[in-house]
Amino acid sequence: MAGLYIHIPFCKKACHYCNFHFSTSDKNRQAVLKSICLELEMRAQELQSMPVASIYFGGGTPSMLNDDELGAIFQVIEANYQVLPSAEITLEANPDDLSLKKITQLAVTPINRLSIGVQSFFEADLKLMNRAHTAKEALESLKIAQTYFDNITIDLLYGMPKMSNVRWEENLQIAFDLKLNHLSCYALTVEPKTPLAHFIKTAQHPPLKDAVAAQHFQTLVNATAKAGFTHYEVCSFGKPGYFSKHNSSYWLGKPYLGVGPSAHSFDGKKRSWNVSNNKQYINTIAKNELPLTSELLTPENRFNEYIMTGLRTIWGVSLKRIEEEFGLGVQTSLLNNAHGYLASKTLKIENAHLKMTPKGQFLSDGIASDLFIV
Numbered sequence: 001m002a003g004l005y006i007h008i009p010f011c012k013k014a015c016h017y018c019n020f021h022f023s024t025s026d027k028n029r030q031a032v033l034k035s036i037c038l039e040l041e042m043r044a045q046e047l048q049s050m051p052v053a054s055i056y057f058g059g060g061t062p063s064m065l066n067d068d069e070l071g072a073i074f075q076v077i078e079a080n081y082q083v084l085p086s087a088e089i090t091l092e093a094n095p096d097d098l099s100l101k102k103i104t105q106l107a108v109t110p111i112n113r114l115s116i117g118v119q120s121f122f123e124a125d126l127k128l129m130n131r132a133h134t135a136k137e138a139l140e141s142l143k144i145a146q147t148y149f150d151n152i153t154i155d156l157l158y159g160m161p162k163m164s165n166v167r168w169e170e171n172l173q174i175a176f177d178l179k180l181n182h183l184s185c186y187a188l189t190v191e192p193k194t195p196l197a198h199f200i201k202t203a204q205h206p207p208l209k210d211a212v213a214a215q216h217f218q219t220l221v222n223a224t225a226k227a228g229f230t231h232y233e234v235c236s237f238g239k240p241g242y243f244s245k246h247n248s249s250y251w252l253g254k255p256y257l258g259v260g261p262s263a264h265s266f267d268g269k270k271r272s273w274n275v276s277n278n279k280q281y282i283n284t285i286a287k288n289e290l291p292l293t294s295e296l297l298t299p300e301n302r303f304n305e306y307i308m309t310g311l312r313t314i315w316g317v318s319l320k321r322i323e324e325e326f327g328l329g330v331q332t333s334l335l336n337n338a339h340g341y342l343a344s345k346t347l348k349i350e351n352a353h354l355k356m357t358p359k360g361q362f363l364s365d366g367i368a369s370d371l372f373i374v
Helices: 029-042 067-080 100-107 123-129 135-148 165-177 195-201 210-226 245-251 278-286 299-311 319-326 328-343 361-370
Strands: 002-008 052-059 083-093 113-119 152-158 182-187 230-233 236-238 256-259 264-266 270-274 292-296 347-350 353-356
Touching: 002 029, 002 245, 029 067, 029 256, 029 278, 052 245, 083 245, 100 135, 113 123, 113 135, 135 152, 152 165, 152 210, 165 210, 182 210, 210 230, 210 361, 230 245, 245 256, 245 299, 256 270, 299 319, 299 353, 299 361, 319 328, 328 347, 328 353, 328 361, 353 361
Parallel strands: 002 052, 002 256, 052 083, 083 113, 113 152, 152 182
Antiparallel strands: 182 236, 230 236, 256 264, 264 270, 270 292, 347 353
16 A cells, blocks of 8 residues: 655745745646646556555645645546545645635545644744744634544644743643644754744844753653543654554555655655756656656665654564564664663663653654664
């Protein structure tokens, strides 16, 4: 089984922290969407033998698409791909797009899961991030959406400048009171060449503090556990039956096809990525060529990828799989390199799987990189 990712590179405005590929201009919108449909047709043979278990519309802001635009994409998918009846089909949405009319329109499409970019329920945070929606719109859109969709996740950010632990606790409590079944929570990071990076460099905003993010993370872990969520990936918290199928398949190393400007693909042995430029994307597709660059992953690449993604999850890294795919010597080397972390109880071995302990979760990426083959 495989996943299908579709990148919709349009936004109403630029969030100050975002470094994803997007455009705030609608100039080439129809040409990009037509090219996405053409790319879906051109690449259908890549998943010919694999049923599609999940479809994810990411961005950008996919909720900007109207009925006809979404319908055209689904028409191409249905004609060219074997989508399982049980497939999870997610649309990323911004609260300001989710009027009652919009939600009722989405409810009659194949979409069965919404990922809503709330980020915070407090106006000060939303203004700092230059979000397009208000705190009121966040609450109202969620209440309407829950009438039509059972499977909803929201994004929340922590570690923001001037965000106290009390405010972070209040953010979480609002989410719990809404009886949501899934949360995706991320520490705010300063990406190069973003407005946030400029504001911090010029002292318009205070610098981010790792200690604050670590405190917020611990608050998050404790609060979600008490509220009945399973912390199944470093940034992901779900009630039973509501884990993200699409994201889980990525973390478990299953193949996925990415379509649209900047989208990435993975088939188990090779990784590819589309050009991050809308005009170049359109022009290349028009020539009946794929706008991508690809690389064949070396055994070292595949090992490092598995360590990075596996340690982020509750499933961990299978020592048996390491031995079978990479050899007993690599498994022995991994355990030797992990010895210090096992001794400090930031890693553990459980049922022949190497896993993060709660003590190590916030440091998972750094620990994983120390275990890489370089």
